[in-house]
Amino acid sequence: MVNQITYYQQKNDIACIVYKNSTLSYPVHTHAKHITFGYLTDGELRVICGARECLYHAGESFCIMPDILHTVEALNGVTYSMISVCIPMDKIVSSKDEQNYSNTLKKMIINVPENRFSIEDMAQNIGVSPYHMIRQFKNVCGLTPHQFQIQCRVRKAQKLLEEGESVTEAAYATGFCDQSHLDRCFRKIVRLTPSAYQQAVKKLV
Secondary structure, eight states, X not given: OTTEEEEEEOTTSOEEEEEEXXXXXXXXXXXXXXXXEEEEEEEEEEEEETTEEXXXXXXXXXXXXXXXXXXXXXXXXXXXXXXXXXEEGGGTOOOOOOOSHHHHHHHXXXXXXTSOOOHHHHHHHHTSOHHHHHHHHHHHHSSOHHHHHHHHHHHHHHHHHHTTXXXXXXXXXXXXXXXXXXXXXXXXXXXXXXXXXXXXXXXXX
16 A cells, blocks of 8 residues: 555654655655654655755665754655654753744744734734844744744644544634645645544554
């Protein structure tokens, strides 16, 4: 079976994703709070982090740190099998919060991604111009505030789906206009529909 994906979610927020004979590619994105480890068990996979591009084969592994803009690409006609583990940064290191506005804004979006922040409102909250805020935020987080907020909404929707919420409930709880809006954004980032993701999640005791 092609594109067989199983999510194993632990209560401590450590997630393990198993890909079997996958052809899925993931467009440019970041992981806000997690370090991601990938280990290829079969096939080939291309990972692009900024200007660095690497081709990985069976038996090789890679690591992606938080806030690193990256792309994961399947090669044409080549399936891959992989085990991916996502570990929250605070499970590995403990450091003082950075006292700059980009990180302050980042935390605000992560905490309440469903809120409707305008660029002007966000800039006013941190005392800078909208243009400067967008540029600096992208330098720190790899995405614009809007792109980052959509990604955080999708991540929160994943959590709600894991907890048994319906797709409609998850859509409205995370600030999407409706279920179809969530579906479009969810598939772009997760590469599965919300319903398919919910079926793929396996809870670990």
